[in-house]
Amino acid sequence: MRISDKHSKITQAAVKVFARKGFFNARISDIAKEAKVADGTIYLYFNNKYDILISLFEDEIGKIILQVKLLLEEESDPGKKLYIFALHHLKLLDKKKDLAEVLQMELRQSNKFMKEYRNTKFIEYIDIISAIIHQGQEENIFDPTVAPGIAKRAIFGALDEMSRLWVLDENPPYTIEETAQQLSNLFLKGLTL
Amino acid sequence: MRISDKHSKITQAAVKVFARKGFFNARISDIAKEAKVADGTIYLYFNNKYDILISLFEDEIGKIILQVKLLLEEESDPGKKLYIFALHHLKLLDKKKDLAEVLQMELRQSNKFMKEYRNTKFIEYIDIISAIIHQGQEENIFDPTVAPGIAKRAIFGALDEMSRLWVLDENPPYTIEETAQQLSNLFLKGLTL
């Protein structure tokens, strides 16, 4: 088994366990059992419990950023880019519910991660949105009086709050496509000159 | 001393301590010390540690709902209502940073509260937004194709994400009024026919 396999196995197990029980209620032995390794093995790959969460976060957000950026490269219209971003965000979190729950619930939860820990990956992710807005303003499509620093947070916040529907609800009242459509419409009209 | 005084003292202390340390890192003895009561006294007013958080949440959200509803009664225009809601939300959380942090960070964090615990107070709060949207649609001011169930979450999510700026950042790059203005503009244009 390759080294990276163990690391990855533990990460995947941690996602499941953190999603099920929450970071603080999750025991290392839960993760170990889920990953089918010994408790001690986890400490060969991670420094401590917090490190698992941060590491997991950076790895996964990193992958997501790569994916979205790749997708967006194929489109030039900022309005359509916004839709693609929204759709991709919702789809992804729907597909990886456990991961979604961990990212949403656990990561923002503690001073440990949002205050002391400078969350650069997260910033990189939402800066994709501000880049789109900026582009739209440069091309005279979007309203130049809109502050991209506010709009990016608004859009991410909206997506994030919506995605909770699929994470928490067994039978969400809206489809993902419908939601992505509605959200991008809403913001598009709001942004467009 | 009236019974409610002790209850309230403990709740206020819990807000401070949860904000400072997070729910899981907070100790009952921290709260007791902050409230200037004995550890055991807390258990005369609350069943357990989780109960403090839920109780705190319901009480505080209850007060906020009362306040906003009162404010909104004085205004009839749905567009202006949206601005008032946004401004009030941001102002409040800025004024009560500790409470803001607890509501944002701790409450959504655990399955314990968002899954098992049916969060009716929270639903009541964001339904204020959908009521405004509904009113605007009834009065043919807002686009009838917008789903209020989506828009309410989008608006709350945007506000929530924005408010993190004042909670976490020492020197936020925007003023509260500016932000409320930008957000309500954005959504207003998005919503308006």
Add this chain to the structure above:
Amino acid sequence: MRISDKHSKITQAAVKVFARKGFFNARISDIAKEAKVADGTIYLYFNNKYDILISLFEDEIGKIILQVKLLLEEESDPGKKLYIFALHHLKLLDKKKDLAEVLQMELRQSNKFMKEYRNTKFIEYIDIISAIIHQGQEENIFDPTVAPGIAKRAIFGALDEMSRLWVLDENPPYTIEETAQQLSNLFLKGLTL
């Protein structure tokens, strides 16, 4: 039960357990069981495991110093003082075998206690010897060329090594009085002009 009772009960239990198993092999739960308290109770009286050992040491040596000084006050002849000191030292450690074992074995064992921890109580104890030697030199009874700083260590080391006989051996080949006599004779002749 008075507070000091619990503290003392734990200290006494720790002496027994440390003597039986050694500091590192002793578990907190062993001490707790021996003291008939809960594990956690120990941490109401001591900061950590090391603290129990140091605290125990300072308390017990403190008591011993008081006792010996009291005894020595009644005697003026430095030669006889030396005998009294030796006899008392050996008797005491014979009577309190567990304590003797802990003081001998555990305390000198670790950098933690002899390097980082400035062992002032111990120094105070062996300085009783140098004071006697000094007195003898002042009174022209003892050889002035003898360095009290060396002799005090020699005498303490001799006593300490001897006392191991009663700590470790079931049937020591010498009696305490005989040993005290031999040792004080040996050193007296060595010291006397």
Add this chain to the structure above:
Amino acid sequence: MRISDKHSKITQAAVKVFARKGFFNARISDIAKEAKVADGTIYLYFNNKYDILISLFEDEIGKIILQVKLLLEEESDPGKKLYIFALHHLKLLDKKKDLAEVLQMELRQSNKFMKEYRNTKFIEYIDIISAIIHQGQEENIFDPTVAPGIAKRAIFGALDEMSRLWVLDENPPYTIEETAQQLSNLFLKGLTL
């Protein structure tokens, strides 16, 4: 590489590590790293952690015994022999501070070594002293009423306690020669008829 090389490398490494951290705080991996072998390799040469310490002890004391006996053969006067023994003891431990620390601190520390483990090498070492005393008594130089079994322990204890000065103190207040001189004078006068 000869087998004994690895064994010796590990022993030397263990001396360093035990001296630095103490037996219980030393990790097998520390010793392995210091010896530049793999952790598992240590178990090809030693049964377990305790075995390293005991083995180390027997080897090193064995060497010391050989050296002293050789030195003493060249001298016939028991008084001078005593001085030679003292000087050699102190010099050796000063030269091999790490070894000194391990012998002093770690070996006497635990029941594991002084009770269960019959320390024949150590006995052999201090019996060199009683042999000298015996010789002196046979030759009518030393006081026949002195019990060699007590005197040997007294002398060893004195040397041992003194040698702590060079192990623990950066700037010991006495030189080794001075100390050996003082000690052998003290005991010589004490022993001589």
Add this chain to the structure above:
DNA sequence: GATGAATGAGCTTTCATTCAT
């Protein structure tokens, strides 16, 4: 009602030892 000393279950982390390669 109020207290806070006492409890003891529970958890993270360490590390001697093993064994497949």
Add this chain to the structure above:
DNA sequence: GATGAATGAAAGCTCATTCAT
């Protein structure tokens, strides 16, 4: 023989909760 990744038992310490006063 040599390796070092993997193991899993073990233990120090914490802290929510209880209950005698």
